[in-house]
């Protein structure tokens with residue numbers, strides 16, 4: 001085995017690693033841009049009203065909201081689909097972003 005062989009193998013190995021990493025980063029960037037392009041869920045939306053969606057549990061009087069549990073919000077709901085962000089996709093409202101401080105009657109605690 002020559003130094004030239006090692007160098008070639010090193011280059012091929014580095015390329016084999018770099019291509020998937022680049023693809024993953026491009027995919028994450030595309031997903032983040034797609035997420036930003038989605039509209040925010042309007043609490044006046046008929047489906048949002050039907051599920052009693054509130055935009056911010058810290059600013060609403062949630063004591064009179066049926067089914068609301070203190071400490072629950074979209075950020076700790078099993079339906080939220082992104083790890084961070086003030087507005088994120090939600091499985092209950094496809095094509096819309098919900099507020100991390102929001103809440104609706106479909107709330108279920110995220111495991112963990």
Ligand code: SF4
Pocket residue numbers: 053073074075077078079080090091092093098102103104105106107108
């Ligand atoms: S299902 Fe969960 S994440 Fe979606 S709006 Fe309701 S509480 Fe928020």
